[in-house]
Amino acid sequence: SKVPPIILNNGVEMPQLGFGVWQVPDDEAEQAVTTALEAGYRSIDTAAIYGNEEGTGKAIAASGLAREDIFVTTKLWNGDQGYDSTLRAFDTSLEKLGLDYVDLYLIHWPTPERDLYVDSYKAFEKLHADGRIRAIGVSNFEPEHLRRLIAETSVVPAVDQIELHPHLQQSAAREYHAEQGIATEAWSPLGQGKGLLEVPAIVAIAQKHGRTPAQVVLRWHLQLGNVVIPKSVTPSRIKENIEVFDFTLDTEDLAAISALNEDRRLGPDPLTFNQA
Numbered sequence: 001s002k003v004p005p006i007i008l009n010n011g012v013e014m015p016q017l018g019f020g021v022w023q024v025p026d027d028e029a030e031q032a033v034t035t036a037l038e039a040g041y042r043s044i045d046t047a048a049i050y051g052n053e054e055g056t057g058k059a060i061a062a063s064g065l066a067r068e069d070i071f072v073t074t075k076l077w078n079g080d081q082g083y084d085s086t087l088r089a090f091d092t093s094l095e096k097l098g099l100d101y102v103d104l105y106l107i108h109w110p111t112p113e114r115d116l117y118v119d120s121y122k123a124f125e126k127l128h129a130d131g132r133i134r135a136i137g138v139s140n141f142e143p144e145h146l147r148r149l150i151a152e153t154s155v156v157p158a159v160d161q162i163e164l165h166p167h168l169q170q171s172a173a174r175e176y177h178a179e180q181g182i183a184t185e186a187w188s189p190l191g192q193g194k195g196l197l198e199v200p201a202i203v204a205i206a207q208k209h210g211r212t213p214a215q216v217v218l219r220w221h222l223q224l225g226n227v228v229i230p231k232s233v234t235p236s237r238i239k240e241n242i243e244v245f246d247f248t249l250d251t252e253d254l255a256a257i258s259a260l261n262e263d264r265r266l267g268p269d270p271l272t273f274n275q276a
């Protein structure tokens with residue numbers, strides 16, 4: 001494969017770069033995921049709330065690739081948290097995907113107000129023990145939520161998928177993940193493609209390497225050790241975003257990008273987000 005794996009804390013291999021499908025309508029997901037698989041992506045990041053598990057599953061089925069050669073992530077939505085409802089939501093996701101296991105299942109948000117993430121995670125542990133999920137983890141968990149989860153359950157999460165890009169570098173979370181052996185997965189790795197890709201420092205590094213700003217930002221993540229899941233529905237960009245394993249940023253480039261941190265979120269605050 002084009003994309004080297006990282007080894008999760010339970011020994012499972014996960015491609016360091018995958019394809020995200022947030023905001024891709026179900027009827028466009030099959031085409032987008034097909035394009036990504038043809039371009040060499042072997043990891044797909046969806047979620048129940050994205051409403052495109054069916055289209056994603058159709059592309060996987062039609063790809064002709066062996067199931068074990070594709071790494072599939074989906075996520076438990078907030079309104080489904082709780083032990084029994086998690087088990088039911090998982091069955092629904094598997095059915096929509098047309099799969100008999102997923103590689104990674106994540107609690108989408110901690111929603112601390114509900115106080116159900118520990119119970120939900122215990123259901124994850126059961127599904128994991130039953131062989132229906134290869135690795136279990138969380139998303140949008142702050143260190144305080146991880147600390148509680150680790151104290152009250154038995155499987156340390158394999159992954160925490162959090163908003164992370166040069167304007168929100170998440171150094172405290174990354175440090176805690178490293179201490180605990182949790183892989184840091186960056187969502188909105190390109191900062192949603194908005195202002196970030198026009199930042200002069202990034203444009204200059206791109207010109208220096210004969211690359212695009214998106215490739216430079218993805219390369220920065222990879223060299224830091226982050227897992228990334230850039231999203232695009234444009235075939236040329238889908239291809240561009242995976243062509244990032246044949247060049248290296250130097251220490252000066254990395255430092256210039258690390259200087260861009262503004263602790264600025266594009267998405268919701270995990271401490272208060274509670275959408276059902």
Ligand code: NAD
Pocket residue numbers: 019020021022023045046108139140161162186187188189190191192193194197212214215229230231232233237238240241267
């Ligand atoms: P992203 O940072 O991947 O940016 C995607 C946008 O950037 C595209 O829509 C496009 O406008 C632009 N873009 C992509 N490639 C480009 C290129 N080569 N050149 C120029 N512009 C380009 O943002 P995202 O979609 O928010 O995040 C990626 C994935 O992360 C999602 O699809 C989803 O799978 C996941 N995600 C998870 C959560 C969560 O709560 N766990 C939240 C948001 C996103």
